[in-house]
Amino acid sequence: MYKYIEIAVPVCLFLFLSTLQVNAQEFELVSGNPKLFKHARNLYLTFEYTDLHVGEYGDEEAYIKYMKDDAERRKKGSSETWLTKWYEARIEFFQPKFVELFVKYSNSKKVNISEELNNQLYELNIHTVYIEAGFNKNGKRAPALIDVIVTISEINKTENQLVISAEGIPGNEVMNSYSPDYNRIAEAYAKLGKELAKYMSKVIY
Secondary structure, three states: OOOOOOOOOOHHHHHHHHHHHHOOOEEEEEEOOHHHHOOOOEEEEEEEOOOOEEHHHEEHHHHHHHHHHHHHHHOOOOHHHHHHHHHHHHHHHHHHHHHHHHHHHHHHHOOEEEOOOOOOOEEEEEEEEEEEOOEEEOOEEEOEEEEEEEEEEEOOOOOOOEEEEEEEEEEOOOOOOOOOHHHHHHHHHHHHHHHHHHHHHHHOO
16 A cells, blocks of 8 residues: 655655556556456446545545544534535546546447446456545645456456456646645546456457
C-alpha cells in the first residue's frame, strides 16, 4: 500500500520522484489460461468495491469516518453531502473514464464491453481494492493511485477464471488544476482502461 508524507523537497526532486512513482504501475497474470478467453470479445462489465482500503486510513469505513468528521468541522451538516459524492463519483466519473479509454484502445481487437447484461457469455469484473487520493496543494503534488484485481470468467461460473492484478495505476491532475480528489482518481481509472485494453490485447487476443 502507499502512504504520503509531506516534506519540503526541491521541486525538481519532487517531480523526479513523482515520475518514478507513476512508472511503477504493474500488471501481473495471477492465475488462469489467457488462451481460453481468446474468443471472449463480448464482455459484461461489472465494478466492485468490497473490502476497499483507502490511503493511510486502512479500510474504507475508517476513511469515511475521518472525511465526514472533517466535512462537518468545515461546514455543519455537510458530512452526508460528502458521503453522497464519494459514492456517486464511482458512477459519474470513475467507471465512465475506464469505459471510455478501454473502448478506445481495444477497438482494433473488436472487444465490446457493456454494463448491461444481455447475451454475453463472459464477465469482466473490475474489483478496486486500494485507492490513494493523492494531493495537489501548496505547490506539491502526488498522483492518485489505484490497485485493482481484474477477473474474466464465464458468467455464473467460477472455474477457468483469468485473474490479473493491476497495481500502482496513477491518476494525475488535468492541466495542473486544483480539482477535487475524485478528478485525480478518475484519471487513474482512465489509465487503467487504457493499459488494461493494451494488456489484454497482448496476452489474450
